[in-house]
Amino acid sequence: MxxxxxxxxxxxxxxxxxxxxxxxxxxVAAAHVLAEAGTFKGHRPVAVVxxxxxxxxxxxxxxxxxxxxSAGVDVLxxxxxxxxxxxxxxxxxxxxxxxxLSASHNPxxxxxxxxxxxxxxxxxxxxxxRIERTYREHASGEPWDRPTGAGVGRVxxxxxxxxxxxxxxxxxxxxxxxxLRVVIDGAHGAAARVSPEAFARAGAExxxxxxxxxxxxxxxxxxxxxxxxxRAAVVEHxxxxxxAHDGDxxxxxxxxxxxxxxxxxxxxxVLALGMKDAGTLRGNTVVATVMxxxxxxxxxxxxxxxxxxxxxxxxxxxxxxxxxxxxLGGEQSGHVIALDHAxxxxxxxTGLMLAARVAATGRPLAELAGVMRRLxxxxxxxxxxxxxxxxxxxxxxxxxxxAEKELGETGRVLLRSSGTEPLVRVxxxxxxxxxxCAVAQRLADEVKSALG
Numbered sequence: 001m002x003x004x005x006x007x008x009x010x011x012x013x014x015x016x017x018x019x020x021x022x023x024x025x026x027x028v029a030a031a032h033v034l035a036e037a038g039t040f041k042g043h044r045p046v047a048v049v050x051x052x053x054x055x056x057x058x059x060x061x062x063x064x065x066x067x068x069x070s071a072g073v074d075v076l077x078x079x080x081x082x083x084x085x086x087x088x089x090x091x092x093x094x095x096x097x098x099x100x101l102s103a104s105h106n107p108x109x110x111x112x113x114x115x116x117x118x119x120x121x122x123x124x125x126x127x128x129x130r131i132e133r134t135y136r137e138h139a140s141g142e143p144w145d146r147p148t149g150a151g152v153g154r155v156x157x158x159x160x161x162x163x164x165x166x167x168x169x170x171x172x173x174x175x176x177x178x179x180l181r182v183v184i185d186g187a188h189g190a191a192a193r194v195s196p197e198a199f200a201r202a203g204a205e206x207x208x209x210x211x212x213x214x215x216x217x218x219x220x221x222x223x224x225x226x227x228x229x230x231r232a233a234v235v236e237h238x239x240x241x242x243x244a245h246d247g248d249x250x251x252x253x254x255x256x257x258x259x260x261x262x263x264x265x266x267x268x269x270v271l272a273l274g275m276k277d278a279g280t281l282r283g284n285t286v287v288a289t290v291m292x293x294x295x296x297x298x299x300x301x302x303x304x305x306x307x308x309x310x311x312x313x314x315x316x317x318x319x320x321x322x323x324x325x326x327x328l329g330g331e332q333s334g335h336v337i338a339l340d341h342a343x344x345x346x347x348x349x350t351g352l353m354l355a356a357r358v359a360a361t362g363r364p365l366a367e368l369a370g371v372m373r374r375l376x377x378x379x380x381x382x383x384x385x386x387x388x389x390x391x392x393x394x395x396x397x398x399x400x401x402x403a404e405k406e407l408g409e410t411g412r413v414l415l416r417s418s419g420t421e422p423l424v425r426v427x428x429x430x431x432x433x434x435x436x437c438a439v440a441q442r443l444a445d446e447v448k449s450a451l452g
Contacts, residue, residue: 002388004135005128007313007419009114011103014056018111020063022135023101027067028144029135030097030115033127039118040096048093048116048158050078050086051101052190052248053213056111060101064113069153070146073097078161080213082190082249083114084346085165091120091343092164102190102248105225106421108218120343122315162194169198169349172341174278175360178203182355183242183255185230186211187223191249195348199243202352207237219246224253224334224347231259240358241365243351250314251334252347254354256366264334265296266369267354271336272305272328273371274357280327280340281305287320287329289313290414294429296332299372313419314345375411376433378440380426385451387417387424399446403428403439411436415443424451 004010010026012018031047034040047068051057057080065075073096078089083100090098098116106112115123115131123131138144182204186192192211200206209229210222222229224244234242234255241262242255254262268286275281285306288296292309300307308324310316314335321329321339330336335345342349358365390396396415403413411430418425426444430436 004132007315008104009100009112011106011110011112013109014054014060014111018060018113020059023060023063023113024067025135025139026113026131027064027099028071029131029138031068031071031073032144033130033134034097034117037127045073045096046076046093047073047097047099048076048078048086048090048095049099050081050161052218053080053188053192053215054103054108054111054218054247055215056109057101058215060111060113064099064101065155068097068099069155071144071153072147072151073153075153075155076158077155078158080190081161081165082194082346082348084250084342084344084349085161085194087116087120087344088165088168088342089120089158089161090116090118092168100248104248104250105219105223105246108216108220122318122344166194166198166201169352170201172349173202173352173356175356176203177352177355177359180241180355180359181205181207181237181239183207183209183230183233183237183239184211184351185209185222185233185242185244187219187245187247188213188217189219189223189245189247189249191245191348195243195245195249195351198348198352199355204355207233207239209233223247224251227253227255227261230255231261235259241355243355245347246334249347250345252336252350252354253334254351254365256369257364258366260366262365262369263374264330264332264336265293265374266372267334267336267350268328268330269296269299269372270357270368271338271353272300273303274360275328276303276305282325282327285324285326287317287324287326289317289331291332291427293332293372293374293377294412295373295375303371312416318344375429375431376436377427377429378433378436380440380444381418382424382426382444382447383422385424385447387422387451389451390415390417390424390447393450395450396446399443403443406439407435413439413443415447
């Protein structure tokens, strides 16, 4: 039986893999485990619960709220807000626990449950493992110890969460965005209201696309995984830049005035140099993952910024940032963590900081992002394979070794199982795109053959 918790909570097809019963049980288990860990310290615990606009989020939210209240936890329902908003409010309100219902960039039928500890930080692996063990024990029939009478949790709406979060975002910016025209692609997701409001309050002229969620259209041909609409809108409206979020808005990709994509590595480059100039890049270091483009590493070396690389996953970036006391880190996918202002990746904050750098320097985004040159990088997702065997297959190890010899020092290969989806990712980087494509496809075929 595989581990329920992936790199970003518990995910699956809603009402199939992730049922109301599971959401309720996990919530009760989380309350009991955190109580046993001393998180509640003898006081009546409080949880912040939010969700993205997926239709399944409605019944899953009801299940989570019921589970927490039945375990004696008071619940503040903040409604549809981004994942980083739930993390922020968990800390700002002094809550003991935060719960977000979202499957991020995954398609609409999926959903997920993500827990935050006191302060708005992701739970440690050890706590997730204990929650999963406790959940499984009670799912098999062991009864819960349940409070009664005045001991049950109370539930209330917390409508102030939207304004409190937006005010926080605008308040941490180093300068205003007056004079900028920005297109925002909300992915019909959790940032559909938040991001346009934050940019407008910061002084930008805002044009929106994909900001009308109906519960079914989240990530559907829009957002950070589908940039064509944003590219076209930026060019059509003569905007200075465009910002695209994913479904729960913990990530951000951008588009320059010509409609060219600015990925997470380039965003990190711009922000790192801006923070270095301002003296806020602690340790003169930026933290990224092994998926970062080689061009990013070369740019940071040239600019005198140290780069530390971790395993793939924003949680590993965050762990390294906390360990070393660093202020900036992120992933190529657009998860960017500004630890002075957020406890997790925040797509709206990232977009605002990027726009603020454009406004402060008066330089086009394309020029700022030009500090790094992206080397050709090809990513192939191989589905319908046993991803658990990717690291133990001798056949794949041999194939990777041969590919690395072929590429030499001008490229690299990375094979890994996805932490959020049932697939294996094959990444190849090379000096020439044609070579990268050929090697990546050859390795993808090998993965399909070896693990299919």
